[in-house]
Amino acid sequence: MRTVQAVRFGGPEVLVPHEAAEPVVGPGQVRVEVSVVGLTFVGTQIRRGTDQWHARPDLPYVPGGTVAGRVSAVGEAVDPSWIGRPVLADAGGTGAFAERLSADAESLVPVPEGLGLREAAALHPDGSTATGLVEGARIAPGEWVLVEAAAGRVGSLLVQLARTAGARVIGIARGARKLDLIRSLGAEAAIDYSDPDWTEQVRRVTGGAGVDVVFDGVGGEIGRAAFELTARHGRFSVHGASSGGPTAIGPEEAQERGVEVIGIQQLYGFRPRMHDWAAQVMAEAVAGRVRPVVGQTFPLERAADAHAAIEGRTALGKTLLLV
């Protein structure tokens, strides 16, 4: 079967098409015929060998992640009614860039009627994570919410879910195409954080008060400046550091400023709730209240180009491989 594997750690060019043996379906597992592979930012860091959060795969490896497709076989002790159903499945640390894979039945999330496989793949895990982040930030109606990298995978969904929670949303990102997308998702303001005066622009939009909630997925200098913009009694919610380094905030400093920092450790508690949040965000999409943003698709064989688009910051919303 067709796969793409990383032959070493390095740039996107290390992703190379490869013919591999069919997957073996063990007890408690299912076989999934993959239609769509969802890509994440962290997958590019694992491929570069720079990620610090996941176990390093042995080389060569077929990259991991979430796929959307249909169940075509079940292993021992798995309910046969899964066969034929459209699902999202977690390949685990490796094995997603493939025509077929075996996945633990426990990882399956049914795709509801009325939602396409591409849209579903744009909503989980990104939208499930965004749902958890919005819940944790306890947004009150009318509060100002600042979303970093707001045209990205998690960011584009945070903008919409914060709006649904009644917030007034400011999305920040780089480049006019991304700002247009952010406005189309319902943000009240979209500001380019490559403008030297972007923080003043945010202050002006909020009438000088600053923001009540920040969703920090970028970290580094952007995250630090966003912390400075957080009003007293605000929440600074961290979920990533796509710029390379996390936002540095000391506990005394946060206390002095009267800002609650909800650290990246919050993500460790998300796992048991991810399936519920996936169902929730997919239901929102079926109801038309959330729009999954599939920004670009590539055939499986061109996985290297897809990773290059993500790393080059040209990608909007979710990037998918079509199998």
Ligand SMILES: NC(=O)c1ccc[n+]([C@@H]2O[C@H](COP(=O)([O-])OP(=O)(O)OC[C@H]3O[C@@H](n4cnc5c(N)ncnc54)[C@H](OP(=O)(O)O)[C@@H]3O)[C@@H](O)[C@H]2O)c1
């Ligand atoms: N996807 C998930 O489910 C998930 C779950 C938990 C945590 N996270 C974390 O959340 C963060 C966002 O993940 P994502 O998958 O949604 O990615 P993403 O936001 O779609 O992509 C990362 C974005 O970061 C921005 N960025 C700013 N400085 C950058 C730099 N120096 N290099 C590259 N990009 C830079 C870019 O947007 P601009 O060009 O607009 O600046 C880029 O599009 C990551 O740190 C990730 O590890 C993601």
